[in-house]
Amino acid sequence: MAEKKIRVVIAKPGLDGHDRGAKVVARALRDAGMEVIYTGLRQTPEQIVDTAIQEDADAIGISILSGAHAYYFSKIIGLLKERHAEDIIVFGGGVIPDADIPALLEMGAGAIFGPGTPTTVCAEWLEKAVAEKRAKETV
């Protein structure tokens, strides 16, 4: 069976306008062979979750540099649960203090990639995480 391409939504929640990282990651994941949907700026958690469900995405990558990460991660993960779509992997990056990361992982984020992370690390992690997720689904 031909491997289905990984589909990932790269999202910019809230009012933060820093989109360099999101766009670089989107492009790198695309170059790594994934199908990438970039949401653009100023997305509400509802819009992001809608997009991910409509696009049948395997994962949502959240980029936040405004300090509002705790709020948006919990909102998005909560909405996914509400909509029975918690199989969608959530990961993220941006300016997120180390001390805040355990809480985000606790909420259900799969990984947080800080500044300076090579995009290949992010792509490899995502490939593995999606493979595991799909393996679970076929069981």
Add this chain to the structure above:
Amino acid sequence: MSKKENIPEILELKQAYEAQVAKTMEKRPERRKEFRTGGNIPLNRVYDPTDLEGLNYARDLGYPGRYPYTRGVQPTMYRGRLWTMRQYAGFGTAEESNERYRYLLSQGQTGLSVAFDLPTQIGYDSDHPMAQGECGKVGVAIDSLADMEILFDKIPLDKVSTSMTINAPASVLLAMYICVGEKQGVSMDKLSGTIQNDILKEYIARGTYIFPPKPSMRLITDIFEFCSNNVPKWNTISISGYHIREAGSTAAQEVAFTLADGIAYVEAAQKKGLDPNVFGQRLSFFFNAHNDFLEEVAKFRAARRMWGKIMKERFGVTDRKAQMLRFHTQTGGSTLTAQQPENNIVRVTMQALAAVLGGTQSLHTNSMDEALALPSEKSVGIALKTQQIIAYESGVADTIDPLAGSYVIESLTNKIQERAEEYISQIDNMGGMLIAIEKGYVQKHIQDSAYSYQKAVESGDAIVVGVNKFQIKEDHADMNLLKVDESVGERQVQKLKELREKRDNLKVKNTLENIRKAARDESVNLMPLILEAVRNYGTEGEICGVLREEFGEYTENIIL
């Protein structure tokens, strides 16, 4: 470049030198096949007078304070007065930020620079659903004049100059500042400071736009007109390359796109019937300072020379002040690393030095912990001291434009200008900056540069100490990072509730209706009406709300 240089003699020497180089390289090749600046400009092994053969001192450099201003805009530069040390700051509530400002002033800072939170920058009150989770995060939350009064409490507005990073709702925040001045007994003609007010780079790179381009340009030119007549010491715009660079552009692109934005503003104001000799005096600029030291110094000099030429030749400006590119610099946020954050102090020092050698009028030095969180008071203190050490200990401020005449600096200054002029002429050919942005031309160039830089870092072609080389195992647990109180939003919501009970709501309603009517008539200047609404404690969200209804909202043209 001087006629006295004997070029044939130099060439003879050069030939001998090159033979020697070839021999050395047989034994020991150079570290790289090719050397380039951060902005991808090829670098010669060594520069000599033959690289500057076309340079004409009188025409291309001249003297400080004189056209084409390559060497600086003031005749005495830092010998007369040092640059303004202006740290961008603000977080949480007006009370907390006021405290930070007074700390910075007590530490010898000479001007204020206000960071607003995102809801304020995008014209939402703190109780708007879109403001949730964002209040007080990247700056201070300001909803009404009541907050602004607290923000500048015990700060005499006739003594400090204040820069405000506010764009789409710039008129509203400027109006609030004017009203605080009135309450302190400082009339608006005595206020000095800057509003960023540069919407074009918001569409390109920074993201805090509200309205579509046309009404946005009107708001901006309304401010130009109002300030020319009423707030003559105010810089009505800070045309910003900073964010374009942070988004990934090269140094030459930073110059090109910033000046192209500048051209668009001048054209819009001319169309309104304003005289560039007048409003041109209050245009200011804002550049980045990144790590590639020589290229950065050259960049500032090139930008100044180019703007002088643009104003004089393209717009026929004769007033000297209106030909001058005066600029603020901030060190490069995106160059800071989360790894080994103390190294950032060194990066910031080099970048700040480049800005000073490039002749900046004011400077913000970033704090070492900014890749991790908002800066703590301690790290902001170190950043400010960095400027003071450059100013008072390094000696570089004591003679003007000290790197002028350096073969490599002059050569890079020319190269940056050449490349930037090429971009500007492409933009001209497309029909101007608004169209270039609409087509995604500018965004595409920036993103391509950002992506190729990322790839260079990942391949090890570009080295970032502590990130892809010389890494160490580390733990940031001992860093004392600033944490913004999550309850800022709730406190702001409460304040808003009380404000709406206390103020004369009928008056507010009338002033808002006046804004609505004026929004429909381009011949009316909106600024006095916004001032009236603000004075009566109409909130920012209410004023921008009316304008949103009348003007509509900009939607991003996603380029990937």
